Every structure is written in C-alpha cells, then in structure tokens.
Amino acid sequence: MHGLLDSTATETESTHTLQDDASTECLGKHLFDATAIDGETPNDLAKIGSDKWTRYPNCIGAFIAEMDFGLAPCIQEAMIGAVQRCSLGYIPxxxxxxxxxxxxxxxxxxxxxxxxxxxxxxxxxxxxxxxxxxxxxxxxxxxxxxxxxxxxxxxxxxxxxxxxxxxxxxxxxxxxxxxxxxxxxxxxxxxxxxxxxxxxxxxxxxxxxxxxxxxxxxxxxxxxxxxxxxxxxxxxxxxxxxxxxxxxxxxxxxxxxxxxxxxxxxxxxxxxxxxxxxxxxxxxxxxxxxxxxxxxxxxxxxxxxxxxxxxxxGGEWFDEMFPYVLRNRDYVDEQMRTRFATVGYVRPQGTYIAWLDFLPLGLHDPAAFFLDKAKVALTDGEACGRIGQGCVRMNFAMPYPLLQECFDRMYRALFSAGIV
Ligand SMILES: Cc1ncc(COP(=O)(O)O)c(C=O)c1O
Missing domain, CATH: 3.40.640.10 (Type I PLP-dependent aspartate aminotransferase-like (Major domain))
Known part of the structure; x- marks a missing residue:
C-alpha cells in the first residue's frame, strides 16, 4: 500500500510520554456491555444530554450520526487523567x-x-x-x-x-x-x-x-x-x-x-x-x-x-461493540425486506446509517411525517441533495430495543394513515 511520503509507519510503539501513563492503566478494561445498552431508555439517553436525544423531546433520535453505545473505558480514563493533570492548555x-x-x-x-x-x-x-x-x-x-x-x-x-x-x-x-x-x-x-x-x-x-x-x-x-x-x-x-x-x-x-x-x-x-x-x-x-x-x-x-x-x-472495545452495530444493520435489513418491502432501500455495506426511500409509498416529506406521527426523528433526505425528495436518512446505532420500537412506530404511523 502506498503513502507517497516515505512509508515508515509500523506497529512499533511510540516513545514513552505522559499520555502512555493514562492509557496503559486501562488495558484489560475494554468491555462493551451490550446488555446495559439494551436497557437504555430514551429518558436515560436524554439525561446524558446529547443533541440526538434532546433536540426532539419525547422522540426517538435517529437523525444525527452519533452512537448510543457509551465510551471505551480507555478513552474515559485517558480524559480523566488529562483533567487530573490539568493538561487542558492549547495543543502542544x-x-x-x-x-x-x-x-x-x-x-x-x-x-x-x-x-x-x-x-x-x-x-x-x-x-x-x-x-x-x-x-x-x-x-x-x-x-x-x-x-x-x-x-x-x-x-x-x-x-x-x-x-x-x-x-x-x-x-x-x-x-x-x-x-x-x-x-x-x-x-x-x-x-x-x-x-x-x-x-x-x-x-x-x-x-x-x-x-x-x-x-x-x-x-x-x-x-x-x-x-x-x-x-x-x-x-x-x-x-x-x-x-x-x-x-x-x-x-x-x-x-x-x-x-x-x-x-x-x-x-x-x-x-x-x-x-x-x-x-x-x-x-x-x-x-x-x-x-x-x-x-x-x-x-x-x-x-x-x-x-x-x-x-x-480502543481497538478491542470497538471489536466488541461492532457486532451490536451489525445486528442492528441486520434488523434494519430484515424490516426492509418484510414490513417495509415497498420502501426503496439498498442494504448498507458500511457506516451505521440507512437510506430509506418512501416515494414509492407516495410520501413526499417522510421526515416530517414520522416526526409528527411516529415521534421518530430522522434526517430529511432533501438535505442530502435533490435526489433525496421522499427519502430519509436513518441512524441505526441505537439500543436494539429502541430500533425495534422505531420501526414499530413507523409502521403503525403508516398503517394508521392508510399508507400500508
Ligand atoms: C461522512 C461524514 N463526514 C464528516 C462528518 C462530521 O465529522 P466531524 O464532526 O469530524 O466534522 C460526519 C458526521 O456525521 C460524517 O458522517
């Protein structure tokens, strides 16, 4: 593989620095707790204070590209260590x-x-x-x-x-x-x-x-x-x-x-x-x-x-977290093949985002429809370009039970409106 400026990156460790002290302490504590994530409610998530869960109160946040899966312990510990060292000046x-x-x-x-x-x-x-x-x-x-x-x-x-x-x-x-x-x-x-x-x-x-x-x-x-x-x-x-x-x-x-x-x-x-x-x-x-x-x-x-x-x-945390994202992707996929089979959709090969086209169902502004009728906040496809009319962007990196709830609500909204 090529990196024009002389390829020298290897797996060798960098020289010891203050940063290492904070990071090495957390080695071994990299568990991703899927059960705890499954138990997170919209209320719990809103309390954390993210834009995703506070911008549209009482709605499921599926618009902005953030995950609801907490932090890798090594990141938390490194950040706490920096605060304890008062290491918050301009970047050196x-x-x-x-x-x-x-x-x-x-x-x-x-x-x-x-x-x-x-x-x-x-x-x-x-x-x-x-x-x-x-x-x-x-x-x-x-x-x-x-x-x-x-x-x-x-x-x-x-x-x-x-x-x-x-x-x-x-x-x-x-x-x-x-x-x-x-x-x-x-x-x-x-x-x-x-x-x-x-x-x-x-x-x-x-x-x-x-x-x-x-x-x-x-x-x-x-x-x-x-x-x-x-x-x-x-x-x-x-x-x-x-x-x-x-x-x-x-x-x-x-x-x-x-x-x-x-x-x-x-x-x-x-x-x-x-x-x-x-x-x-x-x-x-x-x-x-x-x-x-x-x-x-x-x-x-x-x-x-x-x-x-x-x-x-953080690699091990990521590798433990990733199957959760994959399971969610598979759930989106299953929904799209079954209850939402008339919705335009191509299975994502990457990211934690799905693109759903509701034009075949005659919905011209599905983001507004689902926000109002299903209390699910999605990104309006038109913000993603002219091709996006009738489409929404959905972030599926949320607790699995909430993802299920998301699709249940969306289906019920379509059903109540006589669209499916
Ligand atoms: C493709 C892509 N690029 C850039 C960004 C924004 O990244 P940053 O916060 O580093 O500007 C996002 C965030 O959702 C993204 O999905």
Missing part, C-alpha cells in the same frame, strides 16, 4: 505528533496502509478539513462535485466559500449504488477540479471497491482533479466489504487525495474536536503548514488525548 507539538503516530498505527493495523506520520496533521474536525480544502485548494469561483445523496454539509458548506456545488446523483443498479461516471467525466471536462469522495458513503452506506476508486482516479488524472476523501466511517464495514483508503492505492491516488479521518464516529467522541488530515501529496504539505496553522491550533487538547487512547488502546 508533542501531542500533535502522538496523534499522528497513533493515527498511522491505526491505518496500518486496520487497513494495511503504511502511511508516514509526518504527513498527518490535526484539525478540530473533518468538516474543518473540508473547509480548508474548499478555501485553499478549490478556491472561490470554482466548483466541486458532490455525489448525492450526500452528507448534508458537503452541499451547504461550499457555498460559504463561493464554491459552486455540482450534484451528481448516484445510480441505483441491481447490484447496489454506482457512480455516474458519464456525468462525472462531463463535469471534469467542463473544468470542475474537485471531487468529494465519502467512503464508506454517508448516507447510502456504500463501500467503494478498489476498481471503482481506480476508475475515478483515472478520470481525475486526465483532468487534473483533486479528491477530498472523507474516511470518517472507515471502521464500519460489513459482510465482505473492505475499506481501502483511497490514497493508499498507488502514487496517483496518493497525489490526488487529501484524506480526512477521525475517531469521532468509531468511538463516539465528535464533541472532543480532534480529527486528522493525511497529506500524501508532498506539494500540499507546505501549503497546509502556511494556511492551516490556525485550524491546527484550534484542535482540542482533550480531543487529542481521547484520539490517542482510542487509536492505541
């Missing part, structure tokens, strides 16, 4: 370096990518990385291709930077979702030089194959296009799908990519504000250091502590 360089090394280790161990920690830089979150990409790499007056349905800010944020969005709907084929390469190539030919790759793809759950990425890369090469590769959901791939980092494929993809990732989805710490960009094009590095210094500075120290703990010691 040694901690940035540890984040980079921990991220490189994770990429190596989980995805077989030997990426050089020297090319990994911190940012508060993936969307900040996207903003830097738009501002410094794409530039006002230019355009970016966003395959739709898309994670909502991919469509809205470019407009803040004077960047035009070209929505290119994904095509639904028998075997699943596919890129519309004809439309993509046309847009490249007309001068568009930027592309958002979201892999695994929120909200459709598609996991790209190497071949698909190579097909994209070949076209990007012809027209000198840069690819923002959002791999925040990389750890969530099901069945025989495999996550391949776009930049890891070969020298060309490494040069085309700006990769953004974070532990925020896999370990549910999006509020701790520490993501990473992986700069595998050497020309990007100098630009990044000139233009992104302020963003790096805004990365949270406590988030860096959480990130290092997650990458270095």
């Amino acid at each position: 360089d040694p901690l940035k370096r540890q984040v980079a090394e921990a991220c490189a280790h994770w990429q190596q161990r989980r995805f077989g990518w030997n990426v050089d920690p020297d090319c990994i830089r911190p940012v508060p979150d993936v969307m900040e990385a996207y903003e830097i990409f738009l501002r410094e790499f794409v530039g006002a007056g230019n355009a970016i291709i966003v395959p739709t349905p898309a994670y909502m800010p991919f469509l809205s944020v470019p407009l803040l930077y004077g960047v035009k969005v070209i929505e290119i709907p994904m095509l639904q084929r028998k075997g699943g979702w596919e890129f519309d390469f004809t439309a993509i190539e046309d847009a490249f030919r007309q001068g568009c030089k930027a592309f958002v790759l979201c892999n695994p793809h929120n909200p459709i759950g598609k996991v790209l194959t190497r071949e698909e990425m190579l097909a994209l890369s070949a076209r990007a090469e012809r027209f000198d296009v840069r690819v923002f590769s959002d791999e925040i959901h990389a750890s969530f791939v099901f069945d025989d799908a495999v996550h391949t980092p776009f930049a890891s494929i070969n020298e060309t993809t490494a040069r085309q990519a700006i990769t953004a990732t974070s532990v925020s989805k896999a370990f549910n710490v999006p509020g701790t504000k520490c993501a990473q960009v992986i700069l595998t094009n050497p020309d990007d590095y100098a630009l990044w250091m000139r233009k992104a210094e302020w963003s790096e500075h805004q990365t949270a120290t406590i988030g860096a502590v959480a990130t290092i703990a997650a990458y270095e010691h």
